[in-house]
Amino acid sequence: MKTNYTLEDFDYDLPHELIAQTxxxxxxxxxxxxxxxxxxxxxxxxFYNIIDYLNPGDALxxxxxxxxxxxxxxxxEDTGGHMEVLLLHNIEGDRWETLMKPAKKAKxxxxxxxxxxxxxxxxxxxxxxxxxxxxFKYDGIFIEILxxxxxxxxxxxxxxxxxxxxxxxxxxAREMGSAAAPTAGLHWTKDLLKKVEDKGVHLVYLTLHVGxxxxxxxxxxxxxxxxxxxxxxxxxxxxxxx
Amino acid sequence: MSDEAADTLNAVRDNGxxxxxxxxxxxxxxxxxxxxxGGDIRPDSGWTDIFIKPGYQWQVVDSFITNFHxxxxxxVMLVASFTGRDxxxxxxxxxIEEKYRFFSFGDAMYIH
Numbered sequence: 001m002k003t004n005y006t007l008e009d010f011d012y013d014l015p016h017e018l019i020a021q022t023x024x025x026x027x028x029x030x031x032x033x034x035x036x037x038x039x040x041x042x043x044x045x046x047f048y049n050i051i052d053y054l055n056p057g058d059a060l061x062x063x064x065x066x067x068x069x070x071x072x073x074x075x076x077e078d079t080g081g082h083m084e085v086l087l088l089h090n091i092e093g094d095r096w097e098t099l100m101k102p103a104k105k106a107k108x109x110x111x112x113x114x115x116x117x118x119x120x121x122x123x124x125x126x127x128x129x130x131x132x133x134x135x136f137k138y139d140g141i142f143i144e145i146l147x148x149x150x151x152x153x154x155x156x157x158x159x160x161x162x163x164x165x166x167x168x169x170x171x172x173a174r175e176m177g178s179a180a181a182p183t184a185g186l187h188w189t190k191d192l193l194k195k196v197e198d199k200g201v202h203l204v205y206l207t208l209h210v211g212x213x214x215x216x217x218x219x220x221x222x223x224x225x226x227x228x229x230x231x232x233x234x235x236x237x238x239x240x241x242x
Numbered sequence: 243m244s245d246e247a248a249d250t251l252n253a254v255r256d257n258g259x260x261x262x263x264x265x266x267x268x269x270x271x272x273x274x275x276x277x278x279x280g281g282d283i284r285p286d287s288g289w290t291d292i293f294i295k296p297g298y299q300w301q302v303v304d305s306f307i308t309n310f311h312x313x314x315x316x317x318v319m320l321v322a323s324f325t326g327r328d329x330x331x332x333x334x335x336x337x338i339e340e341k342y343r344f345f346s347f348g349d350a351m352y353i354h
Contacts, residue, residue: 033351035352182267204247
């Protein structure tokens with residue numbers, strides 16, 4: 001197989017109107033294009049037909065990472081100026097790598113107040129990529145506070161507002177930590193998974209938190225030069241169904 | 243519990259069953275682990291920056307579900323490494339003609 005590809009080899013023209021702006025009503029009513037990699041043959045099906053391709057004794061693996069409400073809006077404690085904070089990843093404890101807007105107003109030592117003092121953050125470091133390291137202060141459980149105050153950022157190519165935030169989570173999402181949804185899993189319903197399991201397919205869950213770098217385009221003309229961002233995975237594979 | 247599930251995946255393979263991944267994140271996790279342990283599947287955790295592109299030798303995943311990905315993205319390259327470049331670009335062309343919906347809230351593919 002040819003291995004020395006350039007970026008242009010993976011380009012295609014997509015009519016803008018084919019970018020789905022909103023989810024369809026029923027998750028498993030999506031269409032399913034089935035491709036045989038050996039022959040290149042295709043079949044046009046629907047997602048609920050996936051069960052026809054799964055046999056007793058197969059394993060179906062899913063990522064149970066849950067999307068974080070990673071965007072929070074606060075005010076600077078000294079001036080009352082507005083500040084938007086996007087959580088990129090948890091460094092350790094209450095320390096987070098973030099992107100802030102307007103960044104130039106976020107100097108080391110700046111204190112930001114979210115939700116009338118339910119949550120505070122102090123800027124501790126300016127980072128090379130223009131982001132800020134911050135440390136949160138709060139009473140209670142961080143994730144619960146974040147779920148009250150934060151909103152879930154959608155990918156940049158989605159311009160329409162999402163009515164039901166749960167529709168950007170899989171039905172089996174459990175481990176909070178992704179900046180974007182593991183989207184193939186959005187098609188599964190609890191009913192369909194039950195049918196698959198009843199057919200004798202083993203359901204296996206693992207966790208990989210999707211980083212925002214997943215949207216970073218490949219800039220290098222020779223794809224061999226592209227360096228992937230790192231993402232945290234837990235392959236502890238909780239098998240039993242919930 | 244974790245051992246039990248890793249055992250399940252290994253047993254599925256030993257008995258001739260296939261491992262079907264939902265999405266590129268499941269693929270990247272399974273292949274990271276498979277590459278690390280010489281094809282074996284074991285409970286594990288850590289950071290991965292695996293970039294699956296044409297030429298990559300698949301270790302674990304037999305077939306998968308995935309949505310349609312952005313032009314020139316690493317995820318198109320991942321899929322191409324499984325199907326061959328021409329097969330996947332033909333499939334995307336078919337999907338465009340048939341007006342499939344693309345990206346995060348779009349339709350899916352099953353590739354086997």
